[in-house]
Amino acid sequence: MKKLLAYLKPYAMESVVGPLFKLLEACFELAVPLVMAAVIDRGVPAGDRGYVLSMGAVLVGLGLLGFASSLTAQYFAAKASMGFGTGLRQAVFHHINTLAQVQLEQAGAPSLVTRLTVDINQAQAGVNLVLRLFLRSPFIVIGAVLMSLFIDVKLTVIFLAASPLLALCIYLVMRFTLPMYRGIQGRLDLVSKLTRQNLSGARVIRAFSRQKDEQAAFVDASSKLTQAQLLAGRISALLNPATFTIVNLAVLCILWFGGVRVNAGQLSQGQLIALINYMSQILLALVALANLIISMTRATASMQRIAELMAIKPTVVDRAVAVPTPESGAAKLAFQNVYFSYPGAQDFALSAIDFAVRQGQWIGVIGGTGSGKSTLVNLIPRFFDPSAGVVLLDGRPLQDYPLKVLRNRVGIVPQRASLFRGTIRSNLLFGNEKASEEDLWRALEIAQAADFVREKEDGLDAPVLQDGKNLSGGQRQRLTIARALVKRPQILILDDSASALDYATEAALRKALRENGFGTTVFVVSQRVASIQNADAILVLEDGHMAGFASHGALYQTSEVYKEICHSQLKSEEVRRG
């Protein structure tokens, strides 16, 4: 949490000056009862109208000065807190960009977005409140006590007794209700979880005729929420009556003991009124403080969540400075005894992976659900690093390459075709800002996407909505392939993306890549034998282990796993023909 406050540093001046002006305002406010006491004690008995009017002018002047300092304070507070939020937001966004893919998946995109938006807004509001109000309330309380000391030392005892009592009252109510409010939030979350479940599961719930049970669970959750709210409400409803009682009992004491002091000639009537005034100022200040504390807990919870996120250390670190020279004669890409396990998982998702591929080879990766296919190819652009073993590009460990250089050489077409808001052109230029019009069309041709782009009214400048919602699944897939091609990668990874491609497209893609002369090495991840059986070599994965690495024909003879996969998909003549 302290680390987060570092983002307030550029606004140190504002953060100090703001509260100072706030204190100034409080001083003006504290002076008012004294002025009024003077009116009553000196102006009224003397019948001095001029004095009364001039004191009235002083009161207006105090009000104006207070207003002016308050405006200054609010401006500085707004500037500092907004600056804080902006800086923090940028830092968190940057931090998210540095985390490894595994870490992002673990945190979950929705929760990351919430922290980046809602939580930072809360934290920002919290900082603003603190700058504006946090010092004010205690200052008014202390100021009022000091003023009473100034007026009458003996009666100050009443203030010294009442103030801690008020503070204790607020503390106790907070102490008991704050955890309750956290519990209420949890129950509210459950209610919304059940609501969401009832909507998304409407078909299944009805298919199994469980509507009544689901409704009962909802009623139960709602009732528990209500009970918790009532309980917390019962306690927090005590706050106002309790503070009201304490303050007025203090006023009662002031009247009685003040009466004694006045009778003895040690206090004037006006001063007595001023003391009563200070008492009510203390009450107002402490109630404001109580409200402030409630908002503050929300802000601290948010800051906690942000701090947690910022504390995650990125596992993929970019240390290399210079591009290493390729080792002559080395394989284009080699996995050497690579192991990988997801954080928190007990088993290895990949174990003892060991293979090498030459430049220009077309490699198939096949295996069952959860066999580690995607994990394997994600190691190549260093979306995450192996737990053990090493991956070599041109004979040099991936870590030796600056991340930018490495990722420039690797093109990946992910399982889920994600496009970004903008135009087709802006999406294609992702990998290479300098690509020419010609380059783009060529990539589109290869990806078999040129036709539908040409049919668009705006061609390359046709808009793409968020997630590419205005395009069909197949179109999105082809655009993501074209996008990867614009980069002219040395290694191209099609992560189960060919499922949206038909045979003609795949064949054309293959031919084009062979002919373009870049010697691109291609990894095709698939569950379908048909889409990889013509590869130069096929890597068969089972439960994270290599169950074979050879051509289709050889594997069919030697690998039971592969043979079984083939038989589950192809007719026997097709298997043999391949």
Next chain:
Amino acid sequence: MKNRQILLRVLSYARPHLAYLLLALALALVSVGFSLYVPVLTGQGVDLIVGEGMVDFICLIPILIKLAISVGISALAQWLLGLCTNRVSYLTVRDIRIRAMEVVSDLPLSTIDSTPHGDILSRITTDIDLISEGLLTGFTQAFTGIVTILGTLFFMLELNPGISLVVVLVTPLSLFIASFIAKRSFAYFREQSELRGEMSSMAEEMVTGQRVVKAFNREDACEAAFGEINEKLRVCGIRALFFSSITNPATRFVNGLVYAGVGVFGALAVMGGGLSVGQLSAFLSYANQYTKPFNEISGVLAELQSAIASAGRVFDIIDQPVQSPDPAGATVLTQVDGSVRVEHLSFSYRKETPLLRDLNLGVEPGQRIAIVGPTGCGKTTIINLLMRFYDPDEGRILVSGRDVQQVTRDSLRSMYGMVLQETWLKNGTVFENIAYGKPDARLEEVTAAAKAAHAHSFIQRLPDGYDTLLSEDGGNLSQGQKQLLCIARVMLCLPPMLILDEATSSIDTRTELHIQNAFAELMRGRTSFIVAHRLSTIREADCILVMNKGRVVEMGSHDELINANGFYKKLYMSQFGA
């Protein structure tokens, strides 16, 4: 609905708690009345404390006793008022929430499918909460505020009409200033919330698309784009925050003016003999508090506006037409032979685009029907009609010779076992999920079903086996594993007919092979409708429904359809590349 109607409707939900509501109003009167009496008593006390040797202690005692009693009564009434308000608002809101959910679980699926779930969700959670805060709490707050204003006016007029006039004339200034500020800051707030919306959608896109951002080295470009909007937000945010935060100081300033006015005119009146010093002190404390209820009421009015809008949105849901109830005398299906007849069935989601037209189909007990066609051709529509998730526009479906409209929905649905492409699991343990259709199942039965679905081995590897809690949408399971659980869920119930919608699409082919065997076992003797993607399923079907663009274009066995040389053959060729 008009605002007044909405308000009345919310109050109609509060009717069961009407006694508490009335009690709250009575308590508000008591609490406000006595708390306003306190300054009068204090003033009387002050008047008895004139100066040295001029303090009337004998008369002071009864006043102080009255003061203590008034404070006690007011505090007690305040506390009880809080309890009553809480009761009314929380219980009313619970009732509304439960009612809304009742409607939701009885909505026709067409409504659920066509309404964004997030929309319904926010109505049932956030909007309903706003009703409690804005309408019910606001209602008593507004009432208390009005009583306070009227009461204060009454006491002030009692004391001195002239000085009351000062208060009454200056106070509206604060309302004027507050509304001026609100108008100014509203524009900034709207701009800010637009920018925030833009920023969240940008953040969401970039965070969910992190893989692509990284793969294409777009981190810097993304951060620059984010930074740009972040800066805009900062500039606009400072203005919005500053303007909104000057409301309080401005009110305090006006309050100061009122105080000065009362002080000066009061002092002059005291000199003139029309007012006692104690009365002046009472006036001063009224002046201090007088603007507060005005601000509260204007705050409440703003909240009321949004609460009424929220209530309107909630009632929109409650007023949604629910599905037609089962007809009186509908029979409960207990046994079926598995025959299904579809007669002259017509259906459309939207009247202007008819989907199914005059579909006829006779399915003998135990037959297997495959439904094939390109994505989005309306295959799931048939399932929707069979399960009576939707009702046809014309024609009818007979199961076991019975018109499905004449039997209860629940009993009809219990005759089908359904596995959908979208795997839905509830929040709960693995056990609860498998036993969803048979909540009283024994562990052995559940294990047997899981074994049959090839889910047993991976369930055992989960941290708590069958007691493992599945997070929302089964987060910690792979798509394939979720699918297996859905299959186990059906395996446990063993209904006489099956509906499988691409049930194995996300399971790798080897696992699928195992499941297919289990399915084959399950399907033996059971009528099955299968939205099929795999060649083997299609070929073994007794009848294939070929759909395109929402129509059944061909129907027949595999061989017949191949020989017909029509759409099916084209589809078959492109999908299976034979």
